[in-house]
Amino acid sequence: MEIPGGEQQTPAVVAVQGLVRTYGPKVVLNKLHLRIRKGEFVALLGESGCGKTTLLRVLAGLDPIQGGTIQTSGTLAVVFQEHRLLPWENLWRNVSLGLRCGPAKEKAAKALEEVGLGDRLDDWPRNLSGGQAQRVAIARALVQEPALLLLDEPFASLDALTRIKMHKLLLSLIAAHKPGVLLVTHDVLESIVLADRILIMRDGCIVKEYVVNDYADKRTVQVDVFEALGFAGGGSPY
Amino acid sequence: MKKFLFSAPLKERTLFLLSWASPVIIVFLWETYCRFGLIGPEILPPPSTVLLAAITLTKNGALLPDLGVSLTRAATGWCIGASIGFLLGLIVGFSSIAKAVLDRSIQMLRAVPFLALLPLVIVWFGVGEGQKIFLVALGVSFPVYINTTLGIRQLDPKLLEMGSTQRLTTYETIRRIIFPGALPSILMGVRYSLATAWLALVIAETIGASAGIGFLALDAREFLQTDVIVLTIVIYAVIGVCADAVARFLERRLLAWHPNYAPKGC
Ligand SMILES: Nc1ncnc2c1ncn2[C@@H]1O[C@H](COP(=O)(O)OP(=O)(O)O)[C@@H](O)[C@H]1O
Numbered sequence: 001m002e003i004p005g006g007e008q009q010t011p012a013v014v015a016v017q018g019l020v021r022t023y024g025p026k027v028v029l030n031k032l033h034l035r036i037r038k039g040e041f042v043a044l045l046g047e048s049g050c051g052k053t054t055l056l057r058v059l060a061g062l063d064p065i066q067g068g069t070i071q072t073s074g075t076l077a078v079v080f081q082e083h084r085l086l087p088w089e090n091l092w093r094n095v096s097l098g099l100r101c102g103p104a105k106e107k108a109a110k111a112l113e114e115v116g117l118g119d120r121l122d123d124w125p126r127n128l129s130g131g132q133a134q135r136v137a138i139a140r141a142l143v144q145e146p147a148l149l150l151l152d153e154p155f156a157s158l159d160a161l162t163r164i165k166m167h168k169l170l171l172s173l174i175a176a177h178k179p180g181v182l183l184v185t186h187d188v189l190e191s192i193v194l195a196d197r198i199l200i201m202r203d204g205c206i207v208k209e210y211v212v213n214d215y216a217d218k219r220t221v222q223v224d225v226f227e228a229l230g231f232a233g234g235g236s237p238y
Numbered sequence: 239m240k241k242f243l244f245s246a247p248l249k250e251r252t253l254f255l256l257s258w259a260s261p262v263i264i265v266f267l268w269e270t271y272c273r274f275g276l277i278g279p280e281i282l283p284p285p286s287t288v289l290l291a292a293i294t295l296t297k298n299g300a301l302l303p304d305l306g307v308s309l310t311r312a313a314t315g316w317c318i319g320a321s322i323g324f325l326l327g328l329i330v331g332f333s334s335i336a337k338a339v340l341d342r343s344i345q346m347l348r349a350v351p352f353l354a355l356l357p358l359v360i361v362w363f364g365v366g367e368g369q370k371i372f373l374v375a376l377g378v379s380f381p382v383y384i385n386t387t388l389g390i391r392q393l394d395p396k397l398l399e400m401g402s403t404q405r406l407t408t409y410e411t412i413r414r415i416i417f418p419g420a421l422p423s424i425l426m427g428v429r430y431s432l433a434t435a436w437l438a439l440v441i442a443e444t445i446g447a448s449a450g451i452g453f454l455a456l457d458a459r460e461f462l463q464t465d466v467i468v469l470t471i472v473i474y475a476v477i478g479v480c481a482d483a484v485a486r487f488l489e490r491r492l493l494a495w496h497p498n499y500a501p502k503g504c
């Protein structure tokens with residue numbers, strides 16, 4: 001099988017081959033192949049329960065695997081659907097969590113500045129809105145200077161307007177830090193706005209991929225992606 | 239807007255004053271009832287007489303040394319009991335093997351009202367300092383143990399996962415996630431344990447002592463000095479309240495992040 005995105009000349013930040021993950025008799029990841037190049041933004045779409053979170057957890061080293069190989073190069077950082085901030089630490093301490101070299105506070109302050117919360121260094125997480133908390137979580141991930149950033153539906157619980165602002169913010173942060181990104185989402189438009197490449201997952205495998213720049217008109221990607229997700233014809237379920 | 243800003247602290251102060259009003263009224267009624275002879279002095283002396291007894295005993299140097307002895311016993315017993323409870327709680331909270339080995343036995347021991355062990359403790363230690371400190375330590379260790387294991391077990395596993403994706407070392411995980419996460423529960427155990435420490439001490443000192451507040455009470459009983467007996471009760475109460483205040487203070491200081499303990503308007 002051809003490895004999706006397998007343009008071998010650019011170095012990969014993660015290369016996954018024949019990945020198998022099972023829960024008891026249930027095979028969730030079934031010989032999955034995946035390769036993300038340096039600085040590439042990949043979105044992963046698929047219906048609920050198809051194994052997207054499982055893939056991300058396995059890549060993050062949170063869950064064991066039952067087969068296949070995962071090769072990563074460089075650091076890895078994760079933003080979950082919930083912000084997962086420590087309620088007992090102020091914002092800059094939260095962001096500096098895991099920073100070991102260099103002046104932690106300055107780095108954290110700079111990262112918070114970047115996500116527009118530079119004036120809230122000493123504030124508690126409980127005083128933040130959902131969008132602000134998620135921005136802190138993104139700052140905490142980026143301050144690690146990851147080669148691969150894993151995002152599991154990070155904007156799913158935000159309202160539509162906040163989500164659009166977060167898209168813009170994320171794009172500018174990615175442009176500045178240039179990590180490889182794997183974004184799990186169920187929002188087709190989000191994936192088109194953000195990603196270079198869109199992967200469709202089904203039955204524990206990646207079944208299709210779309211390179212957004214191959215399309216002159218982004219609306220046609222939408223048609224194709226919706227079709228791959230099972231909404232044939234209309235281009236959109238609406 | 240301005241009115242609102244000023245009315246908030248004022249309301250709080252009113253409530254504070256109100257909360258002190260009922261104890262003051264009770265003491266006042268107590269005093270008047272005694273003065274008018276509705277309660278005989280051999281049943282309950284008036285507060286003023288109790289105060290007088292406190293002053294006399296302080297002046298002739300009988301009160302403070304005994305108070306010191308009692309506080310030392312409570313503090314020693316508490317430190318020993320709390321350390322044991324906390325360490326066992328940590329071990330059992332962290333290790334499922336330790337939990338399997340230790341937890342059931344500890345829970346069974348806990349089911350015994352620790353005061354029921356009193357005769358046995360007297361057989362082991364006599365009625366000296368050992369018996370008192372042991373009893374306090376025993377009473378203290380259970381609430382601290384239970385709340386420490388509970389705090390660790392109730393930690394949000396999502397935060398631990400986050401810690402592992404941020405590549406925290408074991409030490410960093412304990413210091414920045416596990417300990418602060420378990421702290422509200424641990425402090426609740428501490429607060430509870432201060433109350434049991436005090437209870438254990440009162441019982442232990444009433445069994446037999448040659449110094450301490452309990453000794454003072456026993457001595458007074460011999461001579462039917464109700465004012466001194468009431469004084470010792472008041473002292474036990476005041477120290478109990480102080481211990482609770484210390485625990486509350488710790489909670490407010492250490493749990494400033496916690497919505498339940500947050501200073502108002504923050
Ligand atoms: N801890 C678990 N135990 C058993 N089955 C699980 C567990 N976690 C996930 N699964 C199963 O794995 C499948 C994929 O789940 P998940 O990766 O969360 O899907 P999604 O694509 O919606 O993120 C689901 O069918 C789910 O039932």
Ligand SMILES: [Mg+2]
Binds near residue numbers: 052053054
């Ligand atoms: Mg999911």
